[in-house]
Amino acid sequence: MYKIFFRLVFRRMDPEAAHHLAFRWIRLAARVPVLRTFIAAALAPRYKELRTEAFGLRMHGPFGLAAGFDKNAVAIDGMSMLGFDHVEIGTVTGEAQPGNPPKRMFRLVADRALINRMGFNNDGSLTVAARLATREAVFRTVVGVNIGKTKAVPEAEAVGDYVKSAERLAPYADYLVVNVSSPNTPGLRNLQAVDHLRPLLTAVREAADRVAANRRVPLLVKIAPDLADEDVDAVADLAVELGLDGIIATNTTIAREGLGLRSDPALVKETGGLSGAPLKARSLEVLRRLYARVGDRITLVGVGGVENAEDAWQRILAGATLVQGYSAFIYQGPFWGRAIHKGLAARLRTSPYATLADAVGADVRKTV
Numbered sequence: 386m387y388k389i390f391f392r393l394v395f396r397r398m399d400p401e402a403a404h405h406l407a408f409r410w411i412r413l414a415a416r417v418p419v420l421r422t423f424i425a426a427a428l429a430p431r432y433k434e435l436r437t438e439a440f441g442l443r444m445h446g447p448f449g450l451a452a453g454f455d456k457n458a459v460a461i462d463g464m465s466m467l468g469f470d471h472v473e474i475g476t477v478t479g480e481a482q483p484g485n486p487p488k489r490m491f492r493l494v495a496d497r498a499l500i501n502r503m504g505f506n507n508d509g510s511l512t513v514a515a516r517l518a519t520r521e522a523v524f525r526t527v528v529g530v531n532i533g534k535t536k537a538v539p540e541a542e543a544v545g546d547y548v549k550s551a552e553r554l555a556p557y558a559d560y561l562v563v564n565v566s567s568p569n570t571p572g573l574r575n576l577q578a579v580d581h582l583r584p585l586l587t588a589v590r591e592a593a594d595r596v597a598a599n600r601r602v603p604l605l606v607k608i609a610p611d612l613a614d615e616d617v618d619a620v621a622d623l624a625v626e627l628g629l630d631g632i633i634a635t636n637t638t639i640a641r642e643g644l645g646l647r648s649d650p651a652l653v654k655e656t657g658g659l660s661g662a663p664l665k666a667r668s669l670e671v672l673r674r675l676y677a678r679v680g681d682r683i684t685l686v687g688v689g690g691v692e693n694a695e696d697a698w699q700r701i702l703a704g705a706t707l708v709q710g711y712s713a714f715i716y717q718g719p720f721w722g723r724a725i726h727k728g729l730a731a732r733l734r735t736s737p738y739a740t741l742a743d744a745v746g747a748d749v750r751k752t753v
């Protein structure tokens with residue numbers, strides 16, 4: 386049904402306008418108690434066997450919403466109502482900023498993909514922190530806070546900008562993510578080089594410890610699929626060295642591989658990060674590589690091209706404790722979360738593994 390609706394309504398609209406409309410509906414529905422209870426019961430069923438623990442946090446299941454959808458933390462309950470077991474808000478930057486001028490989001494429908502160059506449009510760390518501080522949560526959802534650099538801040542002062550966000554947001558974050566992998570802020574991805582990443586992660590860790598006094602906020606880093614394999618290894622080694630809690634693999638790609646011939650070449654040429662189905666193979670490959678390197682010492686989060694329960698299961702076997710998605714939600718709509726959970730529970734039941742945790746990394750352990 387959603388597919389027909391998508392074809393008749395959303396597909397004819399500008400992608401960002403369609404996003405805002407859908408987002409408004411989700412927020413409205415989440416505000417009406419009877420409606421949200423009904424929707425959550427239908428779309429967010431709980432499966433005992435999918436209960437998950439990651440970096441000390443308990444969740445109903447492993448599947449969550451990737452960063453970028455709810456940049457300003459305005460729809461956490463709405464997304465939880467649709468079956469996402471954790472919601473990563475952001476990217477939030479030190480200062481509020483408008484992002485790149487529209488048009489900045491493009492659909493490659495034939496490839497089940499998106500290209501975006503949003504450029505971290507967000508309300509800024511002060512406003513988002515105030516919003517989180519006064520939020521009255523309806524559903525018990527794990528909330529990750531993803532932080533990035535304000536565009537106007539020079540690269541040399543990046544650490545200070547991240548620290549500002551961490552100080553303001555860590556008290557309200559179940560986990561904190563340092564995003565150094567979006568392709569739409571000039572120079573940002575240079576921060577993935579270990580020489581830059583070490584002082585950045587150390588400073589953010591210290592900031593989080595300063596402000597969240599009685600609690601150690603789990604700290605993760607989100608990396609790009611375009612890193613060379615050796616650089617993936619270097620980040621993995623650094624994460625172990627610094628005692629990081631997790632790595633999220635991956636963000637969008639600047640490559641244009643994996644696309645069929647049916648998408649409009651003019652759209653394919655748009656500048657920005659490509660997400661969705663064409664990203665699947667490389668994201669999975671990076672995840673496997675990370676797991677082979679860090680094993681169970683660091684929690685891995687698999688994201689990029691996850692479209693169905695089988696994809697999510699493959700991420701788990703490749704080493705992911707948590708799985709996230711974004712682009713397929715646009716194409717598959719509100720029943721997507723439910724389908725993933727149902728399929729994952731079925732997959733686990735017919736697998737040789739007693740628990741989901743036993744399945745994490747099983748494919749990689751077999752080959753090393």
Ligand SMILES: Cc1cc2nc3c(=O)[nH]c(=O)nc-3n(C[C@H](O)[C@H](O)[C@H](O)COP(=O)(O)O)c2cc1C
Nearest residue numbers: 451452453475476501636660661689690710711712
């Ligand atoms: C429109 C759009 C905006 C995004 N914004 C962010 C962001 O602000 N921060 C971030 O870390 N990732 C962002 N992402 C990347 C996603 O979180 C995810 O890593 C990527 O899209 C791959 O997953 P997918 O193939 O399931 O979409 C964005 C993705 C899209 C499509």
